[in-house]
Amino acid sequence: KNEVEQSPQNLTAQEGEFITINCSYSVGISALHWLQQHPGGGIVSLFMLSSGKKKHGRLIATINIQEKHSSLHITASHPRDSAVYICAVFEYGNKLVFGAGTILRVKS
């Protein structure tokens, strides 16, 4: 079992829908990252958070340290949001451990 579990693995949404991607982890962490991998392969860091909530445009990330859970929300989804979303946790003093990713497809 991977230390970082994401759900769902695949998600198809209609344009405009509110989307939630979940991430659960089993190790102690100092921070959690949400990454986006474009269809072309490039990886972009969306958020790094260790507590609470962060918002950037239509993207919101939350983390609950006690429950070892984080969510990534996309409001008013758009076809250009179609990508793989990857949760990664930074283990204390160690390394980034990645989830398997969630493949999101937003249809117009």
Add this chain to the structure above:
Amino acid sequence: DTAVSQTPKYLVTQMGNDKSIKCEQNLGHDTMYWYKQDSKKFLKIMFSYNNKELIINETVPNRFSPKSPDKAHLNLHINSLELGDSAVYFCASSQDFSGEQFFGPGTRLTVL
């Protein structure tokens, strides 16, 4: 101006060959990383360097040898390439060891 660059973008080679992938960052970061993304798109760390010193060396075959000539560069040399080495290799950098990471565009290695 590209923040983290890798060369080459594509690399096709025969089994048994030796090849290198270069990575450079112009962000002034202290920490650099190499990740491997397999055919199932799963990312895994291979190496991490901080100020030119090796910090993380995951269970990677010793055919893989990273080299950091200075803080801005982290190159990956692979000896005696095998079919299973085919993957996309990403370089990344961060200001410090737990900071936000910036990824290079990736190098798709295909071993025939």
